[in-house]
Amino acid sequence: MIRFTQLFEKVADKKLLSIGLVSLLIGSIIAINTNARFDGVLDMHLVKEVQPIQPFLDNIINTILLAIFLFALGKFINSKTRFIDILNTAFICRIPFYLLPLFNINHAITTITDDLLANIAEPELLLQSFATPTAVLLIGSFAIVSILALILFAYLLFKGFKTATNLKKTGHIILLVVTVLLAEVLSKFLVYLY
Template sequence: MKKLLLNPFENTSETKLLFFGLALTAAGSYLAYLFNGRYDGVIDLHFTGTVTLLQPFLDNLINIACLASALFLTGKLINKKTRFIDILNPVLIARVPFYLLTLTNFNSFISDITESLLEKIDLKNMPTDIDIAPSSVLMLTLFSLLAIICIIWFVILLYNGFKIAANSKTSLHKVYFALSILAAEIISGIAISLLNY
């Protein structure tokens, strides 16, 4: 079970990984639509008032394209035999934690708490005492912890797949991997904000 959750790439065929990755991407995009989520960056998930059906699908397309391209170029730098399909599959599978995270906004739960807090906070006229319900603070804290766990899970899945695909072995390769994610995050965030669909 641990291997399935953290490293399903060793003993699963690339065809199965691609099929499941695409199916999970479609399901995750639809979940974001149902729960008003936007994947507005490679490692981003934000909840908004309304989301069209097309938005999360395009978000995912941009994020996957940016991340797969960045990691493929890095993989080629490390090992010229790196194949795009072997990079694409981990990128598809690694996004699953973000898809599960959308479920936390059932009935607009998280977005309503966040909006309520933002209405009470005025940065220009910051009050000395902000009346925030302890339950709201607790729920946002739990959500933040869950989000951190999902990001860690995402990175572990992605790195395990990348390590196999590019035959990554050294500490320098890990630095390249981290820089690739950072570059993909910046590029995808800019692309999504420029499209502003």
């Protein structure tokens, strides 16, 4: 059995690509049904209404843009870096974010946040709307899972990029972080262009 930590080393690139494409498709379908937008490489937001094509375009833009940025850095670090390995990294590292919209089944999160925003001017009502055990449990769970998804994203991205480029230097790791942040900024811009 292949351990999760050896995903990029042991799984064939075509199989990783298939997993990534299927995950993007499933994540987009989940987002359509839960009114979620992946409006940045590192972002997922819940909205009032989502057009069916939006999550697909969001995910395609985010994945391709991240792959292009990572590939440019990968070629700088190691001229033998292959695009398929970087593309697989971009696909696989985004999978944890596709689980986040599940918290908004039946508009659970948006209902709570709408109640909170409606009562924001009155602290007593604000506290009452947030003080239900269900609201605290749901928002708390969502926050914890969101943080875990971000950590898992970073881990998968680092492992995949390290495997693809033979990354070793601390300076290159810093460049990796900067590259992801630049991809995030540009992806935000591109997602809201359409």
